[in-house]
Amino acid sequence: MFPPNTWNCYIRTRENLPRTTNTCEAWHRRLNTLMGKAHPYFYHDLKLLQEETARIHQDIEELEAGQSPPRKKKKYTSLDNRIARIVNMKRIEHEITSLITYVR
Numbered sequence: 001m002f003p004p005n006t007w008n009c010y011i012r013t014r015e016n017l018p019r020t021t022n023t024c025e026a027w028h029r030r031l032n033t034l035m036g037k038a039h040p041y042f043y044h045d046l047k048l049l050q051e052e053t054a055r056i057h058q059d060i061e062e063l064e065a066g067q068s069p070p071r072k073k074k075k076y077t078s079l080d081n082r083i084a085r086i087v088n089m090k091r092i093e094h095e096i097t098s099l100i101t102y103v104r
Contacts (some may be wrong), residue, residue: 013087
């Protein structure tokens with residue numbers, strides 16, 4: 001149904017990029033919580049959006065000033081490292097196989 005390039009995270013893992021959209025989903029959940037209802041009142045929530053935008057700009061400035069981003073939970077850091085090791089092993093195996101094929 002879905003081709004591998006749609007769901008495969010090999011390249012994202014190799015380039016140390018997030019494999020999921022969890023951060024986007026967390027922000028969306030935060031925004032929904034701030035709004036407090038499914039069909040918000042426009043002008044009230046416009047103010048909330050402006051405050052959220054200001055908070056995001058402040059976060060960006062702090063990151064650009066050298067402040068570290070929030071730490072990941074240990075279990076996710078451990079999982080990321082494990083997946084990265086597997087990806088690197090597969091890449092090395094592929095390179096060795098290619099080299100052996102070339103030498104033959």
